[in-house]
Amino acid sequence: MRLQCNGFALGLDSPEGDFSFLSHAHKDHSAGMGRQKKIIASEETLAIVGLEKSACAIPDGVNLKMLDAGHMLGSRQLVLEEDGRKTAYSGDISLKENVFGHKAEIPQCDRLIMEATYGSDPVYKFPGYEQTYEQISSFIRSNDSSNILLGCYELGKAQEMVRILNERCGIAPVVNESTEEICRVYGRFGVKLDRLVIGSEEAEEVMNRRFVAVVPMRHAKRYFARRLADAFGKKTLCAAITGWALTMRFDADAAFPLSDHADFHELREYIIQSGAKEVEFFCGDGRRLLESLRP
Numbered sequence: 001m002r003l004q005c006n007g008f009a010l011g012l013d014s015p016e017g018d019f020s021f022l023s024h025a026h027k028d029h030s031a032g033m034g035r036q037k038k039i040i041a042s043e044e045t046l047a048i049v050g051l052e053k054s055a056c057a058i059p060d061g062v063n064l065k066m067l068d069a070g071h072m073l074g075s076r077q078l079v080l081e082e083d084g085r086k087t088a089y090s091g092d093i094s095l096k097e098n099v100f101g102h103k104a105e106i107p108q109c110d111r112l113i114m115e116a117t118y119g120s121d122p123v124y125k126f127p128g129y130e131q132t133y134e135q136i137s138s139f140i141r142s143n144d145s146s147n148i149l150l151g152c153y154e155l156g157k158a159q160e161m162v163r164i165l166n167e168r169c170g171i172a173p174v175v176n177e178s179t180e181e182i183c184r185v186y187g188r189f190g191v192k193l194d195r196l197v198i199g200s201e202e203a204e205e206v207m208n209r210r211f212v213a214v215v216p217m218r219h220a221k222r223y224f225a226r227r228l229a230d231a232f233g234k235k236t237l238c239a240a241i242t243g244w245a246l247t248m249r250f251d252a253d254a255a256f257p258l259s260d261h262a263d264f265h266e267l268r269e270y271i272i273q274s275g276a277k278e279v280e281f282f283c284g285d286g287r288r289l290l291e292s293l294r295p
């Protein structure tokens with residue numbers, strides 16, 4: 001998607017344009033961005049995707065600002081003003097303050113281009129973070145004689161899980177190499193995450209006693225947990241950590257609806273508070289959201 005501003009074409013999470021805005025580092029937003037040599041994004045996002053050299057300043061005459069999106073490290077929204085008219089682009093957002101102290105600011109705008117990942121159905125109403133963090137920690141504590149696999153995506157959610165395990169359970173979880181790479185970038189920006197990298201001596205030692213591992217979703221499955229139980233001679237449980245846990249079944253011992261997206265009701269509130277007269281969705285199905293706002 002592109003916006004025209006002051007004679008420039010601005011790509012929104014797209015490499016097409018005179019310059020581009022990259023909202024955050026997830027692949028569905030950053031794909032192809034290596035082709036763009038002029039990118040406006042937070043320092044953190046550019047570091048995660050390895051495109052620091054493509055950072056560009058806001059061109060003269062373009063009135064653009066970035067707001068926190070609360071979705072993952074470095075995630076931002078964009079507000080562009082031209083001739084007194086404001087357009088906001090949300091990328092992915094979370095309105096609740098997360099374990100790292102971030103949440104989305106709500107832009108004031110005339111036109112809103114936004115995500116609607118969980119905007120298809122009011123059934124998507126997530127419990128507060130505090131409640132979900134507590135449910136996850138209590139699952140870890142009440143199964144303290146078992147090894148545990150917590151499945152989530154590796155960019156953003158895995159780091160959130162590491163922090164929750166550090167703070168709530170006093171546990172440094174085992175992580176794989178690709179999660180470790182992202183944890184290192186978080187560390188460069190001052191986010192402390194205690195973890196053990198699989199294959200290291202410390203991880204081997206812990207894995208011979210009892211361990212909690214933060215793993216990609218594909219490994220938080222019962223068949224994989226059974227293989228680990230055989231290999232380590234210890235009962236192994238697995239849990240899926242995703243917002244889709246509200247409506248989907250997983251081949252796991254537990255599922256927790258921890259999401260770094262806004263739910264249906266938060267998206268609705270976001271639209272109302274933005275004051276936008278025009279609303280467009282770039283992902284997800286927002287028809288029921290708009291219906292719910294009709295007088």
Ligand SMILES: [Zn+2]
Nearest residue numbers: 024026071092
């Ligand atoms: Zn995202």
